[in-house]
Amino acid sequence: MKDWRYWLAEQRGTLLAFGIFIVMFTIYTSNHPAGFTANVVQTASNKGVLLAFVAMAQTLVVITAGIDLSVGMIFLLTNCLASWLVIGTGIETAFGVVAVLGTGLLCGAINGAIVIYGRLQPIVTTIATGAVYFGIALLLRPFPGGSVNEDLADALTGRLFGVVPASLVALLAVVLVVWMPFSRSVLGRAAYAAGSSEMAAYMSGVPIRRGKFAAYALAGLLAAIGGLFLTFFTYTGEAAYASGNAYTLFSIAAVVLGGVSLFGGKGSAIGAIFGALAFRTIGDLLFVFDFDPLWQPLFQGVILLIAVSLGAFALFRVRNRLEWFL
């Protein structure tokens, strides 16, 4: 086999997610009354990027064969915090941003510490810590409100050179600054190895605990970046329980659509980003098709069902039934 074939095999999930996204987005924009305009793209990317950050966060944890059901709550908590802190002069705003990101990192680190050093199952740990984070968010913002540095917010949700959505650029920057270094670092590899086979990784002297811890902590950071963007996008903070849970569940859907294996060890945040964008486009499709309003939720559900079933087509190629159980 040639090198590029191995590369292709490795990227299959990501490419499939990319393909699904492109198809859906093309259907969307070609039916949009306004067409493929800078405004439409900006609107879509502002919305998509939020989930993309949360999905990236989820990816990190899922790679270690864990799951983080608190990402949505970290996202809310940091949103509420940002609505207090990211305001004022440049220095104050900068301090606020650092504090918000630090808080996210801390939340992720707490999850990681409990799961790794406390040896608890990630799913129930993060259900519990998610409740705690939500409680704190509610303390911070019993009612929706607060404000944010609007210049910064407009800059990051606006457009560069009148065409490129700034939020997409920010997403790209985060990929380059957080994801790329992590995935190529020793710790990142340790996270993958631990997710694929913790025992093997341990026996090979891989620093699995540090790798997993880094993954959880960075997941908190990425969720916080999402929370920050939510604040930029809405100018306020709100502790909305349902929407926190929705982001958590959506992030799982995005991760799976993005070809990341829930069994750990496989997939990339890039795939998850396209998974998130594709997932968001499902909602947008409602806008361009004239559905009876009451049928819209069903339509969304069915599209989601179809999208998640696409991967099953690979099944028809399986000639050895044991491959079902990998």
Add this chain to the structure above:
Amino acid sequence: EPEIVNGPSAEPECFAPWAADTQFFKFPKKEGPYRVALANGYIANTWRIQMVQTAKAYAAQPAVAAKLKEFKVVSTGEDVPAQISAINNFIDSGYDAIVVNAQNPTAFGPVIKRAKEAGVVLVAFDNILDTKDAINVNVDQKGLGELWANWLIKHIPNGGKILEVRGVAGTSVDTDRHNGIHETLDASGKKWEVTEVVGKWDDGVAQKATADAIATNGPFDGVTGQGGDTGIVQAMIDAKHPFVPFGGETENGFRKFCAKFAAEGLKCSSAGTGPAQVAVAIKTAIAALEGQVVPQAVKLPLAIVEDPNFKEGEDYFPDQSDNFFVGNSFPTCGINFTAQEIMGQSKENQ
């Protein structure tokens, strides 16, 4: 960008200003027919479904339909950014007016800016917007709390133990109602001991919370609940709690109980505004597009029914679902739907 003008507004009966200092808007008159959109958030409860159905029915009324080129509804779920994006999309697609049931009162600043620049009329109802730049069709939530508290004060002359079942924590609706209740009780000068539990506007949750409260803190001399009232009464029945005065919302199930057990002590004040407020919101949007003067904040009348005035077939419907909210008409605005015709409509259409 509307002109700020002096009142009174067109159809002052219907478009009642919220307060004495409420501003009046006059938008530049646009030629009809109009493209109007409804940007709903959450959809999966009866109130919202009833609301969407009412909106459709209203837009289909011949007089209204004549003014509309297009009426489009999108429900985006609980996610605020999705709703913001939907509104942005409506603006970009050239809709003339957008009616919103906002998932968050404060998050729409950027959207309001954009709508203003594009000359799009934005009307919020039910969950309204914290702004003076868009039209709000408003229910006096605090007034509702005051009403319930006054009802209890009237029926429990010497003060006593009250169970307050609250709605969804953190929403302005819940807070306003709660504040209205407490301020009024405190001002009464009587001694009240209030047990608060959270019912989340949901019968099941409210029922469970009530059952717990009765078991640990009961019995109570009076109850007030926002949403989930049917469940609250059910919990009282299950716990064999004596029937006591009750201030609650307008669910059909609740009113059925009120009518049935009034003689045994369940003296109810049932008040609120039904999902038909969406029709008022649409009506307001059209009026604004036609260049008529409208208040920035429209105050909706409360639909109040109090013991002993519960009339079968008018205020409650024994054969119908418990879940819908009675009081779906705003006669002053010429909006006269009954809830059953709304919820039954597609069946008849088939």
Add this chain to the structure above:
Amino acid sequence: MSETTIGGIAGRMPKFVRRADPAVLTAFACIVLLLFVGSLYSRSFLSPEYLLQQLKVASFLGVIATGMMLVILLGQIDLSVPWSVAAGAMMACAAAAYGPVGVALAIPFGIFCGVAIGVVNGIGVAYLRIPSMIITLATNAVAQGLMVVYTGGFSPQDSATRAMRYLATGFAIPGVPNAVVIWALIGAAMVFVLTRTGFGRTVYGIGNRERAAYLSGIDTRRVVLIAFAVSGGLSAFGGVLLAGYASKAAQSMGDAYLLPSIAAVVLGGTSILGGRGSYLGTVAGVILITLLQSILSVMQMPEAGRQIIYGVVIVAMLLLYGRAPASR
């Protein structure tokens, strides 16, 4: 509570308790602790009425968590619980609108709708090999969509039938609410299935290593399908009971049961990776969650504080007994 006390108590208990995992015993000890804390706050906490009332409320979660446990034992998860519950409740009430036959078939029809959702989940997981975490999310969305269409379009009947009310709130045995009896029956059936039947063994086997189970000549896909169908059916049955309890069905009925049912199963010592866990543990988990929620509710603490305490207590309890063994 020291280990010796637990051991001492355990010594006098029936065999199935003595053989239980220490984690399960600790979970029950935590229940006692919670009751103690609750009684500090309110006297009536330890009254039989209150405890029965808690048990009744717990039984709804118990029924739902039973299905969840079955699926978790397979190493899967069922995120379609919210709308399976709602669909069960709503469809049972809907059936009642169709005359006496409808009334008679209301409960089975509600359960059937849950089974149908479960079958879709099962086909997705077992035959299409879609991760359960996502296929169940999707069917949940589809079920929600269907219920919204139904509510908006069909002039719904949503009052519970007398039979439903009786199941949830009646007393066939004086003093013991029927809901509790039902949970006990379902629980006993589950214990029997898990410990005495080939199906139960197979569930554990698949949860541990599906490949090995398949190569042992087990039709693992059918077992997975059945487990999901049962989970859907039990969720729907939970919904039917809830509708009976509230005497009506509502859309959002199931929302409050998803995370607690997962938490209850895991708090009860079942491994989320599958293959390990006992039903007794799930019982403990369900009671723990219910008690905790109700203590927080009667403590009249603001929502924020409640959420924080809820989370902290769960982590604390798990650290006490739910830790995985050290690796060396």
Add this chain to the structure above:
Amino acid sequence: MDGAIPLFRMEGISKRYGGVRALEKAELSVTPGSIHAILGENGAGKSTLIKVMAGVVAPDEGRMMLDGSEVTFSSPAAANQAGIVCIFQELSLVPELSVSDNIVISDPPKRFGMIDRKAQRRIAEEALARAGAADIHPLALVKDLPLSRRQMVEIAKALARKPRILILDEATSALTAADVAKIFGVLKRLRSEGLALLYISHRMNEIAELADQCTVFRNGRNVASYAAGSKSDNEVVELMIGREYSHIFPPKPVRAPATAAPVLEARKLSWTDRLDNISLTVGAGEVVGLGGLDGQGQRELLLAFFGVLRGLSGQILIDGKPVAIASPAKARRDRIGMALIPEDRKTEGLMLPMTVRENLSFATLDRLSRAGIIDRAAEQRLIDDMVALLAIKTAGLDIPVGALSGGNQQKVVIAKWLMRQPRIILLNDPTRGIDVGTKQELYQLMRKLADQGAAILFYSTDYDELIGCCDRVLVLYDGAVKRELVGAEITERALIASALNIHGEEMPARGMAKGMAKTPARGADA
């Protein structure tokens, strides 16, 4: 060679698992420039010993000395740091990572703090070449490789770590003779470079060829140490199993020509590019071997019979009648009565955390239940029979099967199928990793089952076994049957020649042939 100074010493090492004494005051010395073999039956404590040495398991007592000073290892990484590198049988490769990722996993080359993929690939290619496995692509994912290739990657990975002490725990058990030959070359070179090597294997001939020094373990203690070659195989085996031992292979019956229709028959079986027009028959009472280099389609053939493969062409006949077998569930049904002892007992044969009891009866639940309910008394009876028949050593029926030693785990896998009294038994390399004593029992069992009328199809990577056990051997090459050897034709020479697809009497070059030709266990063969 002054191998007298121990590089590493273990003294008084004990390790208990609950009631099980895995190690009891064990001693071991390792000298540089020599290969030290560790022998012992299954469960003797060999793996535990090396796990202690490699920092995987913490000993309860005892001390370890490296270069004369005491050391403790808190983790495998710490042991690695000290130059101790261990090749665990199959546990330490990360399946979702590529071969090169795995090879450098404990200390990847870095550039600007990130892993340098180019350098990593270079290192991996070098290491693979050193291990004689240059055919493995460094970008391939480990999970896509067959077991034998994975073991080669393990070895490359160990070499890349530049160890001072290299430990191989049954590292060659899944390798073909050709690979073993390459590995031996490497090991001998390492010895000459002054490394200390510890070698655990159940294959006596390998030890004979490689070892300088041997230590025998029994019941967690080292019972004897001696210079290689100073004891006969018989003596060694006696030390290991504590009893006398003779006649590894039971005598083969003189077969009358088959009259009845074969129990199992394949006609022109093909599947993707892995099976090519295979026709074969296995009659009742017959043991038919599958030979050839590893990976020539033997495993796929067994899976094809067992209903695991999709898109087969050709025909499978049972008792002369064509059947469609779409799943193992169908294959095991009474009408067919097939059983498969799978390749990897840990992932395919057993549910490790479940009890011995549950594992034993798992494939027979359908017969043991009435209306879905298990008849526990009947279950107990069958289990007792099987434990007795196979002499399974276990502390109880209700402990996790994962706590049994490898050989006993393998017995459980076999027992779980024998419980069904299958008519057709497919064996996929069943003696991998099990000790001589157990092997001998297994060979006898196979013959006994055949005598009782079973049709046995037996794949082995060990030529001795094929020679010793089979009535006929089919040699596969590239998915096709290249040659059928019957009775006296089954010789090592013939097996090797046909495995390499060499015709006539020409033999491969000497060095190669020596590596391939594993001398039969001396004194044991009849």
